[in-house]
Amino acid sequence: MDFADLNDVEPIPQDDGPEPVCSIAYSPEFIKAYDYLRALLKADERSERALNLTTFCLKLNPANYTVWHFRRRCLISLSAETDQTPAIDVERIEKDLDFADKLGGTNPKNYQLWYHRRALLEFRFKEEGDILQVAKKELEYVDKILDDDSKNYHAWSHRQWIIKTLNKTELWSSEINYSHSKVLSDPRNNSAWNQRWFALHEGKISSVYSNDRSAVLSLEKAKEEASYALYGADLDPFNESPWRYLVGILMEQWRSAKRGRDADDIAKVTGLIQENIGKIREMKKSWEEKRPNDHSSGSSASLLSALVDLLEIFTDAKESLTEAKALLGKLMLEDPVRRKYWLKREKHITKLLVSIEQKENNAV
Amino acid sequence: MSAFSSTDAETGAIGPFHDALHARYVVELGHRLDSPTSYEGAVTEHLRMSGVYWSLGALSLLRDADEVDASMGLRGGVDGGGEENGGGGRRMRRAIVDWVFDCRDPRSGGFGGNCSGAAFGVGTPGTATTTPCPHHGHLLYTLSALQILAMANALDDERLDKDAVARFVSGLQNPDGSFCGDEWGEVDTRFTYCALSCLALLGRLPIPRNDGEEEDDAIVDVRGAARYVMSCRNFDGGFGCVPGAESHAGQVFCCIGALSIAHSLHLLNEGRDGCDADLLAWWLAERQCDSGGLNGRPEKQADVCYSWWILSALSIVGRVSWINTSRLGQFILNCQDDEDGGIADRPQDMPDVYHTFFGLCGLSLIGHLEKIGNREGRTYREVDPVFALPTDVVRRLGLRAQVISYSNGDVEDRLKMHSILDGTKASLK
Numbered sequence: 001m002d003f004a005d006l007n008d009v010e011p012i013p014q015d016d017g018p019e020p021v022c023s024i025a026y027s028p029e030f031i032k033a034y035d036y037l038r039a040l041l042k043a044d045e046r047s048e049r050a051l052n053l054t055t056f057c058l059k060l061n062p063a064n065y066t067v068w069h070f071r072r073r074c075l076i077s078l079s080a081e082t083d084q085t086p087a088i089d090v091e092r093i094e095k096d097l098d099f100a101d102k103l104g105g106t107n108p109k110n111y112q113l114w115y116h117r118r119a120l121l122e123f124r125f126k127e128e129g130d131i132l133q134v135a136k137k138e139l140e141y142v143d144k145i146l147d148d149d150s151k152n153y154h155a156w157s158h159r160q161w162i163i164k165t166l167n168k169t170e171l172w173s174s175e176i177n178y179s180h181s182k183v184l185s186d187p188r189n190n191s192a193w194n195q196r197w198f199a200l201h202e203g204k205i206s207s208v209y210s211n212d213r214s215a216v217l218s219l220e221k222a223k224e225e226a227s228y229a230l231y232g233a234d235l236d237p238f239n240e241s242p243w244r245y246l247v248g249i250l251m252e253q254w255r256s257a258k259r260g261r262d263a264d265d266i267a268k269v270t271g272l273i274q275e276n277i278g279k280i281r282e283m284k285k286s287w288e289e290k291r292p293n294d295h296s297s298g299s300s301a302s303l304l305s306a307l308v309d310l311l312e313i314f315t316d317a318k319e320s321l322t323e324a325k326a327l328l329g330k331l332m333l334e335d336p337v338r339r340k341y342w343l344k345r346e347k348h349i350t351k352l353l354v355s356i357e358q359k360e361n362n363a364v
Numbered sequence: 365m366s367a368f369s370s371t372d373a374e375t376g377a378i379g380p381f382h383d384a385l386h387a388r389y390v391v392e393l394g395h396r397l398d399s400p401t402s403y404e405g406a407v408t409e410h411l412r413m414s415g416v417y418w419s420l421g422a423l424s425l426l427r428d429a430d431e432v433d434a435s436m437g438l439r440g441g442v443d444g445g446g447e448e449n450g451g452g453g454r455r456m457r458r459a460i461v462d463w464v465f466d467c468r469d470p471r472s473g474g475f476g477g478n479c480s481g482a483a484f485g486v487g488t489p490g491t492a493t494t495t496p497c498p499h500h501g502h503l504l505y506t507l508s509a510l511q512i513l514a515m516a517n518a519l520d521d522e523r524l525d526k527d528a529v530a531r532f533v534s535g536l537q538n539p540d541g542s543f544c545g546d547e548w549g550e551v552d553t554r555f556t557y558c559a560l561s562c563l564a565l566l567g568r569l570p571i572p573r574n575d576g577e578e579e580d581d582a583i584v585d586v587r588g589a590a591r592y593v594m595s596c597r598n599f600d601g602g603f604g605c606v607p608g609a610e611s612h613a614g615q616v617f618c619c620i621g622a623l624s625i626a627h628s629l630h631l632l633n634e635g636r637d638g639c640d641a642d643l644l645a646w647w648l649a650e651r652q653c654d655s656g657g658l659n660g661r662p663e664k665q666a667d668v669c670y671s672w673w674i675l676s677a678l679s680i681v682g683r684v685s686w687i688n689t690s691r692l693g694q695f696i697l698n699c700q701d702d703e704d705g706g707i708a709d710r711p712q713d714m715p716d717v718y719h720t721f722f723g724l725c726g727l728s729l730i731g732h733l734e735k736i737g738n739r740e741g742r743t744y745r746e747v748d749p750v751f752a753l754p755t756d757v758v759r760r761l762g763l764r765a766q767v768i769s770y771s772n773g774d775v776e777d778r779l780k781m782h783s784i785l786d787g788t789k790a791s792l793k
Binding site: 065072119151194201248252337339340341 | 410476499500502548599606607608609610652661663683686691
């Protein structure tokens with residue numbers, strides 16, 4: 001950049017004390033560009049040349065939030081005004097999305113880049129044209145980023161924002177398939193599991209409203225999701241994500257049934273949980289048979305913990321609690337890092353067992 | 365499953381701690397960033413406010429307030445080094461407090477990440493060559509600015525227009541209780557924490573009344589803020605940046621810290637799905653990797669900064685003992701640079717001030733700094749897990765948040781200044 005069109009601007013140097021800034025060996029261009037930018041910022045000059053200068057400055061340092069902020073102000077000022085509400089011309093939006101894409105490369109960790117896309121799209125979604133198509137194109141962009149970094153938090157948040165903002169059934173349903181494809185390529189991708197929960201619950205596709213107006217899956221859907229979680233866990237029982245998903249799905253049903261106080265509902269959910277407990281026991285057994293000599297890896301803390309969580313739901317069932325207590329003893333040995341946590345849970349279950357025994361004795 | 369036996373975990377002695385190197389690393393960092401040839405200085409220019417807060421925070425855990433003031437130049441100018449740049453003689457650096465006030469954005473009322481260009485505060489005292497030209501006000505930097513002023517005991521400085529800052533913060537709250545970070549309207553639970561912490565530091569936070577009555581004249585809706593935080597809780601017990609977003613340990617701190625400042629931790633055991641403090645704490649405990657370090661999400665690498673984000677949240681909910689603190693302490697110590705000082709994100713990496721501060725915070729929260737101090741005849745200041753400031757500063761300012769006691773009803777000494785929620789009842793299990 002030769003700064004020729006800025007020759008009427010008095011640059012504001014950085015306040016560096018006695019040493020002259022120009023003697024800097026590192027990058028005179030960097031300093032010069034930011035000196036001009038400070039001058040334009042101070043004068044609040046929102047012009048085409050100011051926009052070009054932000055382009056240059058952002059290429060030098062894409063994390064500077066004030067430059068992005070100033071760039072958007074320029075874009076708004078340079079666009080045609082509509083009913084006095086701030087807007088950015090569609091063409092400029094498309095161009096700037098492209099600019100942000102190129103600047104970020106294949107792995108934009110920098111938060112400002114994501115936020116800029118979102119700010120531009122907020123304007124874009126208000127304009128005429130096939131908005132769904134704009135959204136799909138943006139989802140493709142995010143997919144490209146996730147191909148490179150499948151757990152990029154900003155990218156997943158950006159997907160959620162697009163889908164939620166447009167709120168179209170088509171996008172919600174396709175997101176479940178998308179999450180599935182990501183689980184298949186890496187079952188340990190927790191972001192993909194979270195996305196599945198997000199699409200099912202927030203999209204209100206298969207959920208019903210419970211009495212406190214929060215979205216809860218229907219029993220039938222919950223059954224499917226529990227099977228899905230176990231399918232994921234079976235691929236790799238040491239993977240934390242499907243176990244948390246499974247317990248999340250089943251606990252949601254249990255809490256909802258308990259709140260509703262309908263005996264029939266509670267019985268149905270109890271059946272569903274028992275069925276899953278049975279499946280986990282089988283999985284545990286077959287895993288132990290596969291690895292008979294390696295006792296420490298014969299069980300996964302995630303599997304055992306999920307089993308304990310479900311067994312513990314039945315606070316007055318002696319057999320369930322006894323089984324849970326034994327599992328906690330195993331966890332204390334095999335997962336010493338969290339020994340105090342398991343110990344605390346074991347104490348709690350022991351207390352429950354003692355009170356059951358007392359009741360039995362009193363009854364006798 | 366871990367290869368370590370449970371006895372190893374209990375007996376580990378604490379390894380070497382490079383106190384003097386870390387102190388020097390932090391003090392000299394300021395000079396290095398100021399150097400006009402510093403690339404690091406140029407690209408971190410816009411967030412210098414947070415960098416200064418991390419530096420001061422780190423040094424404050426190692427040295428007493430007077431020493432920090434003298435070596436960092438909090439209230440008065442300080443020798444800014446400069447010989448290595450070949451300039452004529454050494455330079456004086458302006459007082460940090462003066463520089464903070466230059467970073468106030470008069471348009472918004474908040475503080476920006478820096479002012480008048482790259483260097484923070486370099487120049488002859490009282491002879492700034494340019495008019496301050498701050499970055500635009502943002503909640504992140506407004507909180508860092510107030511935290512710096514708190515450590516410098518300068519919150520009553522006449523240049524601080526508390527009403528204007530409080531108006532800036534309250535203007536960023538949305539009808540659903542959430543907060544934006546700046547006028548551009550990005551919403552994130554990080555900003556809820558920043559907003560509530562700022563107002564607490566300014567002495568302007570309306571604490572919700574227990575009688576259920578709403579205050580009409582409150583500048584922010586604290587209950588709404590807490591409700592929004594709860595809407596970001598996930599099925600795994602953790603919290604994300606907005607409703608539906610994946611649980612992330614950094615966001616967990618912000619959410620638990622916000623609930624703590626809002627005296628609303630009881631909400632953890634009420635909500636729609638009944639996920640309670642135990643489920644959250646277990647999710648946090650599961651973040652401990654075989655290396656002893658903590659990660660921020662499942663299947664991610666351990667990183668020293670999570671020693672802060674996770675331990676602070678576990679401290680607030682009274683469940684630090686659920687992780688193996690001696691193994692974590694060793695992990696943090698393994699991340700020290702034993703030649704030049706500073707702490708890195710993981711062993712063998714380059715240190716930086718962010719990880720240095722949060723590594724020291726982690727060592728403080730698990731009691732390692734205290735043990736090291738006993739071993740070496742020093743007294744270290746402690747960090748407060750809610751406000752991320754030394755506990756003596758929190759006490760001096762009379763800041764009061766809420767914490768949950770251990771399951772036996774006891775509470776760590778450093779937390780006794782806060783309101784205590786009975787942990788014996790905090791569990792639904």
